[in-house]
Structure formats: structure tokens, C-alpha cells
Amino acid sequence: MKILLIGSGGREHALAWKISQSPRVTKLYCAPGNPGIAELAECVSIAADNISALKDFALQNKIDLTVVGPEVPLTLGIVDEFEQAGLKIFGPSRAAAQLEGSKTFAKKIMKKYKIPTAAYEVFDDAQKALEHVYMSRFPVVIKADGLAAGKGVTVAISLVEAKRAINAALKDKVFGESGAKIIIEEFLAGEEASLLAFCDGKNFVPMVSAQDHKAVYDEDKGPNTGGMGAYSPAPVVTETVLRQVKETIFRPMLDGLAKEGAPYKGVLYAGLMITESGEPKVVEFNCRFGDPETQAVLPRLQTDIVDIFEACLDGKLAAQNIEWSEAAAVCVVLAADGYPGQYAKGQEISGLAAAAAWPDTCVFQAGTAKQDGKLVTSGGRVLGVTALGADIKTAIKNAYKAADLISFSGLHKRKDIGKKALAYLK
Structure with missing residues (x-):
């Protein structure tokens, strides 16, 4: 085909x-x-x-x-x-894809169908938003309503930071129409995880869990990015948590969208916070494969993905047997210096072949281009180096050994991808 x-x-x-x-x-x-x-x-x-x-x-x-x-x-x-x-x-259809296209829509659906998420308010007026945060308990989370390439979220720990984020969206229009409305929500403490599911409109099958690393610097410091790396599985997603996510998040969301006349077919991505009480709550929904989570999850998939796609479209997902490798996977993103802000392009990339030759390793290109026969940088996130291992510790070691073979001027990578998973091994 x-x-x-x-x-x-x-x-x-x-x-x-x-x-x-x-x-x-x-x-x-x-x-x-x-x-x-x-x-x-x-x-x-x-x-x-x-x-x-x-x-x-x-x-x-x-x-x-x-x-x-x-x-x-x-x-x-x-x-x-x-x-x-x-x-x-x-x-998913346009109606169903509103789950990602509008955070306000997603929040309303979650509220209507009692899906656990952070308490929130929606604003399109900067002064009213400021008045709200004056009365709020910090930190607060401020999100652009629409698509912002993973960069429309600010966790404000002070009034100064909150004011800056509100004005950037509603007054300075840094996100354009995507920031014409903002959501201000309570801060959820805990550990984040990503769980993607194949959906056929009625049925869903979760993929193996993953954890993204949003902040640009080690120890989750600095501004949010589209993602600086990911690993799978995420130990924070225990069998108990997985059962809760199925019962309280995916099931009511699929049933709810069907009732709304927008049955969901495709990949539904739930960005989760596993709260300190152990309850999973939704941070965000995305209507497609995550990036970079896909680079950590798909190398573990053992079933023909084309068969899965067709089962989703034909409403036959329940009959589809989906198998996953027991190996762990770690993806380290190599970014351009300055990302997620201004960064240089056209830097020659070397060492790609050596890294790709490393056992059980894939180098996925993101922000690259060909220039005069040479491979050069053309985006903020340039490459994703994914390696498998018998366990998360081995996968981390393999991924960084391969990543260290690659170089280009201004290369930046986090050095702690997967570190949170290691805490579970003690």
C-alpha cells in the first residue's frame, strides 16, 4: 500500500x-x-x-x-x-482536535465529564487576569489558549512573573491569536508523565508510558521547550496509576467526545501529573503523537504500526494485539544554542553516522537541512538520539554515548534525561 x-x-x-x-x-x-x-x-x-x-x-x-x-x-x-x-x-476530526487546539475547550470537556484536572479560570482581559492572580496562591500556571509549539506555558512563582506572562500574551500578543485568551490554573505538585493511546472512536489501547523533559536546562531549570528528551517506561506510572488513568481519564474522555458528536480516532496524548496523593490529573491533552515521546515509545513497539492504524480507522482496535519490547528507551534531544529563543542555523553536523552505528540506537532528525551537500542545523531542536537498553540505566548510558559522538557549533543538550527514573531503582 x-x-x-x-x-x-x-x-x-x-x-x-x-x-x-x-x-x-x-x-x-x-x-x-x-x-x-x-x-x-x-x-x-x-x-x-x-x-x-x-x-x-x-x-x-x-x-x-x-x-x-x-x-x-x-x-x-x-x-x-x-x-x-x-x-x-x-x-482526529477537526471537532475532536479542539482538545489540543483550545485549552478552554479541553477544560470545559474535562469539567463536564468529571475528568481530574487543575482548577482554572479563563481570561481575555489583562487587568482582570492580574486581579485574579493578586488573589491567587503561588505558584500559578498561565497558558495560552491555542497552539504555541509547547512554549505557551509559564509556571509563575511570583507576581512579577505572572504579570510578565499575562502581559506577554494579552497585551504584547507574543502568541498571536493563540494567546488571545489565557487560562490561569492552580499549580499541581507531583511528577509528570505522558501516556498516549490508540483510539478507534469507542475503544482505546494505551501505549507504554513515557516522561518528557520540558525545561531547557538540567534539573528542570529555564524556559519550557517543545521537549529536551524523553524516556520509556516512566516508573511513576505504576499499574495502579495506569488503571486510574484508563478509568478516570481516557474512558470518560472518549465517551464524552462521542456524546458531543466528535468520536475520537487517532492518537490521544494525555500529559499527566501524578500528584503527591498518587492521583493522576490531566495537565493537557494533545491530539497526536508526542514529540519527543514518540522517539522513545515507537522503538519499543513490536507490532506492525500500519495494522494498528487501520484497526483504529475500522473500529476494530479491540481485536488488535499490540506488543511492546521489555527494553527501556531513552531519547536525548540535541538543540541549538539559544533555543527556545533565538538560535543560529546552518551549522554543519558531524558524527551522525558514528552515533547511528551504535548498537540499538536511532538518530532521528528534526531541525536539519542539506546545504552544499552537507547536513546542517535548521531548527531549535536538531536531533533526537534514542537508545535501547535492558533497563533505564543502561538505556541512559547508551543514549549519551551515542549523543556524545555528534557535534555542531552551539550544540546544547540536557545531561539528566532519565534521572528521575533512576530514583525508583534505589
Whole structure:
């Protein structure tokens, strides 16, 4: 079968890598792709948000299945457009994708269907938002309502920080329309985890757990990023926690969306806080594979991912047997100096082949480009180095050994990816 993958980051490279392993795939295209993906698929120069051009390409090339990586085309309604044209596409409808496209929508759904999350208020007026935080207990969490590439969240520990975040969104419009409304919510103490699930509209099957590292510096210091690394499994997600997440989060959300006339098909990502009492609460929902969690989770998947995609679309997920490796996986993101702020591009990358040759290691390209025949940096998050190991300690060691073989001017990486998991081994 012919498959079209949409996107150009590390998540899409991991998806291309896994999809290309399916014996059912005769041709894999990716739009727009990146140099790493180009080694696995034919890259097509169509932007991920150019829905009409993507639809035309899929029709002209008789694409059997389209897989959507990033959130923007999903929130723009690419699934609805493709389905109306008679094309099979993996991902949620525009209505269901509001879970990520609007935090206000997500909060309202969670409140309506009694899904545990932080208490919150919504504001579109800076003065009223400031008046609210004057009366709040710090820290407070301030979020842009719409899509902000993982950078629209501020954990304000003081009134000064809260005021700066509120004004940035509502007065300075740093997030554009995405920040026209903000959510101010209570701070949840505990340990974060990510749990993704395959969904077919009625049924869901959770993937193996993972933990992302949002802050740019070690010990969770500095501003939030799209993610500086991830590991799987996350020991904080015990069997008890997993059962609670299934019963109190995924089940009521899928049932609720179906009642709202927006049955959810695709990958549903629950960003969780495992609170100090042990109760999991939702920090956020995403409507697609996480990045970089995908780079830590998919290397553990042993079932043909194309079979899973089709089971989701056909409403047959309950009959699909999904198997995972017992090995642990760790992904270390190599970023450009200055990210998530301003950073240089065009820095030559070396050592990629040596790192990729390391046993049980994959190097997923994210912000890369070809320039005069050389591989250079072109984004904030440049590469994701993922390694497997018999346990988390071994996987961490393997990932950093491979990552240390790669260099480019201004390379920055966290040195503590997976450290929280080690605490559970004592």
C-alpha cells in the first residue's frame, strides 16, 4: 500500500522509520519531510498546513493511507477534508482536535465529564487576569489558549512573573491569536508523565508510558521547550496509576467526545501529573503523537504500526494485539544554542553516522537541512538520539554515548534525561 506521512520533525522521522518496517508498505511519501526522512521515503515539497495541495497529491497518487504527524493540520480540519474526498487518514476530526487546539475547550470537556484536572479560570482581559492572580496562591500556571509549539506555558512563582506572562500574551500578543485568551490554573505538585493511546472512536489501547523533559536546562531549570528528551517506561506510572488513568481519564474522555458528536480516532496524548496523593490529573491533552515521546515509545513497539492504524480507522482496535519490547528507551534531544529563543542555523553536523552505528540506537532528525551537500542545523531542536537498553540505566548510558559522538557549533543538550527514573531503582 502507498502511505503519505505529513510533517517534518523528529516525531515524523520516528514514524517514517516505524512505518517503513511494515511489509505492507510499497511506497512511503512524506510532506515535506527532512533529510533523515528522505532516506526512508520520497519527500514531497508541500507544507504540512497546505491541506488542499496535500489532498490533491493524495488523490493523484492514489494514496491508500495518510498519517498526520503535527497538530496544526489536524486543528485545521485535514481529516474532515480527506474523508470527504474518500481518502483514508489517521487522526482526529477537526471537532475532536479542539482538545489540543483550545485549552478552554479541553477544560470545559474535562469539567463536564468529571475528568481530574487543575482548577482554572479563563481570561481575555489583562487587568482582570492580574486581579485574579493578586488573589491567587503561588505558584500559578498561565497558558495560552491555542497552539504555541509547547512554549505557551509559564509556571509563575511570583507576581512579577505572572504579570510578565499575562502581559506577554494579552497585551504584547507574543502568541498571536493563540494567546488571545489565557487560562490561569492552580499549580499541581507531583511528577509528570505522558501516556498516549490508540483510539478507534469507542475503544482505546494505551501505549507504554513515557516522561518528557520540558525545561531547557538540567534539573528542570529555564524556559519550557517543545521537549529536551524523553524516556520509556516512566516508573511513576505504576499499574495502579495506569488503571486510574484508563478509568478516570481516557474512558470518560472518549465517551464524552462521542456524546458531543466528535468520536475520537487517532492518537490521544494525555500529559499527566501524578500528584503527591498518587492521583493522576490531566495537565493537557494533545491530539497526536508526542514529540519527543514518540522517539522513545515507537522503538519499543513490536507490532506492525500500519495494522494498528487501520484497526483504529475500522473500529476494530479491540481485536488488535499490540506488543511492546521489555527494553527501556531513552531519547536525548540535541538543540541549538539559544533555543527556545533565538538560535543560529546552518551549522554543519558531524558524527551522525558514528552515533547511528551504535548498537540499538536511532538518530532521528528534526531541525536539519542539506546545504552544499552537507547536513546542517535548521531548527531549535536538531536531533533526537534514542537508545535501547535492558533497563533505564543502561538505556541512559547508551543514549549519551551515542549523543556524545555528534557535534555542531552551539550544540546544547540536557545531561539528566532519565534521572528521575533512576530514583525508583534505589
